[in-house]
Amino acid sequence: MNRHLSEDQIARCIVGQATTTQLQHARECPECGAEVNRFTKCVALFQSSMHEHIKDRIALVPLVTVSKPSRVGTRMHRWVLVAAAAVILVVLPFIRTGNSPATSEAVSIETDPDAVMNRVNLDLARTVPAPMEPLMLGLPDLNP
Amino acid sequence: MENPALEFENFDRLVEQYRPRVLRFLYASLRDMDLAESLAQDCFWNAYKSRSNFRGDCSVNTWLMRIAVNLVRNHMQSRRFQFWKKIQNTDNGEMREWPDRSISPEESASIRQQVQSVWDATRTLSNRQRTVFLLRYLEDLDIAEIAQSTGLTENSVKVHLFRAVRGIRKRLGASQ
Numbered sequence: 001m002n003r004h005l006s007e008d009q010i011a012r013c014i015v016g017q018a019t020t021t022q023l024q025h026a027r028e029c030p031e032c033g034a035e036v037n038r039f040t041k042c043v044a045l046f047q048s049s050m051h052e053h054i055k056d057r058i059a060l061v062p063l064v065t066v067s068k069p070s071r072v073g074t075r076m077h078r079w080v081l082v083a084a085a086a087v088i089l090v091v092l093p094f095i096r097t098g099n100s101p102a103t104s105e106a107v108s109i110e111t112d113p114d115a116v117m118n119r120v121n122l123d124l125a126r127t128v129p130a131p132m133e134p135l136m137l138g139l140p141d142l143n144p
Numbered sequence: 145m146e147n148p149a150l151e152f153e154n155f156d157r158l159v160e161q162y163r164p165r166v167l168r169f170l171y172a173s174l175r176d177m178d179l180a181e182s183l184a185q186d187c188f189w190n191a192y193k194s195r196s197n198f199r200g201d202c203s204v205n206t207w208l209m210r211i212a213v214n215l216v217r218n219h220m221q222s223r224r225f226q227f228w229k230k231i232q233n234t235d236n237g238e239m240r241e242w243p244d245r246s247i248s249p250e251e252s253a254s255i256r257q258q259v260q261s262v263w264d265a266t267r268t269l270s271n272r273q274r275t276v277f278l279l280r281y282l283e284d285l286d287i288a289e290i291a292q293s294t295g296l297t298e299n300s301v302k303v304h305l306f307r308a309v310r311g312i313r314k315r316l317g318a319s320q
Contacts, residue, residue, distance in 0.1 A: 011310040015280075017302060039313055043281045045255055046262040050282060054168040057177065 005032045014039055151204050152195045159188050162205060165283060166212050172263070172278050173216045183215045190215075202292045209283065209293040213275055220271055265315035269308050276301055277308035 005013065005025055012018040013026045013036050026032045128136055151158050166187050170180035190211050198207060247255075266274050272294070279285045279293060287305075291298045 007313065008310060011306055011313060014309050014313075015302070015305050017306060039309070039316070042258050042262050042316065046259045047282055049255075049259040050168055050172055051164075054164050054171065058164055058167070061181070 004029060005035075010035050010039075152198070155192055155195075158204065162208050163188075165205065166208055169209065169212055169278055169283055170216065172266070172282055173274065174219070175263075175267075179219075183212070183219065187211045187215055202289070206285070206289045206292050209279065209285065209289075210295070213279075213293050216275065217271070261316055262312065265312040266308075268315055269311055272296075273304045273308040273311065276304040277312070280305055 005022060009018060009022050010026070010032060013022055013032075018026070026036050123130070126133070163184060167180055167184045170183050170187070171177055174180055174183070187208060191208055198204075202210075266277060269277060275294060276290055276296075279290045280287075285293065287298050287301050290296075290301045290305075294301065296304070
């Protein structure tokens, strides 16, 4: 018994796929036996630890029973969808009228470079800001 | 073994009985307790829906494990998992203190380190190797049951198990 088991042979001993000779060697050789035992012990500790961990978790979190989804819940869900669709149908015309052609035209004008320049020049020529112009029309002319 | 068909008579009892095993396998596979809880619910819900298809050619435990294995597989393949895998980078899968208070803190620390090493080593395995390893060494399923749970042949299970053990030993050797 001069040669120890190889890594593969030790792995085969652990998973129960070793030959009789290899198993006998593992039983009789202290070093190879220790290798097999070390792994087996580590795995057993892992198993115990995981079992305890889950046991603690299950004690903390109550059991969730499996049941069919309630028909009331499904009906409610449907009613919510129907109500949402109705609201959208009612609100949609108002939203569409908000988007008047004039607005879209203004946007299209502003994309033209010449129109933008004209608009800038017009703004610079104003004596008062555009929103105040209607008010200025109502005032008496103070210039001599 | 109890007649499998009778086990479905009281489904709540079945859930209570098998929940620890299913949850344990899912948690060890995914390393995320919230996700494991969620998939455990899916597992029992799927089992409930398809209970009429259960032919009794395997145990209920094996059947539930097959559903759990499929859920893990689907989850691993999903894009959502890929996303989380990128940003999550770590898991909350850390083992807590060794619960046995009769041993010293040093021993407890040593045990905890060994347990963590095994668990960390499972991360380096392929999904299939990890599944086979966990079913064998965590859930104590035999080769035939693992084959039924995973849909692999028994020979294939043996090959994956051998490679998994060899990989974990290599990893453990490197970490010590």
